[in-house]
Amino acid sequence: MIKLYGKKEDILKKIEEIGHVDEIYINREIDRDIAIALLEYVEPKKIYLPESKYKRTSKKILKALEGVGIEIIKIKPKTGRPTNIDKIIKKYIHLKPKEIAEKTGLNLKTVEYHYYKLRKNLGE
Incomplete structure (x- = not known):
């Protein structure tokens, strides 16, 4: 699984570079540009999004991605700093x-x- 973080521009560049990947984690809400780049360059089967980013992603985009066979999985990230x-x-x-x-x-x-x-x- 590839993990993508950062600004939209950085994510778009990384999407173009990584090629075909089945699973991808994106720590950013998916907008139209990111969705198009994912479909053109990566063609993932599963996209993992933090719950907060999932909520902020347009329902139209989520439906469109699911319509072409991409499973969108919202995850609850661990919070806080681990200590011993x-x-x-x-x-x-x-x-x-x-x-x-x-x-x-x-x-x-x-x-x-x-x-x-x-x-x-x-x-x-």
Whole structure:
């Protein structure tokens, strides 16, 4: 699967370069120009769109693409920044939040949030 991000102009250039691909992910609403480029250069069988971009794409364009046999799949992207702070704090759960913050270099408020959340989940 090819993933396309960025400005419309960049996406159009990439579409011309990639050639035939069965599955494509586009992180932008599909407008007339992008739909035409996809049909001319890529001929995908499936297009994946984030839910927010799917909603902003014209229903006429979605129907037209589905009419020529392209399946449009809306996906719910993962949000937020993944962290491993819980793992770090679990290592030092026997210490007080201030000591953990000093030892790890994490912000005290962040440590307190995760510390008390973990203690609550552990039943302490």
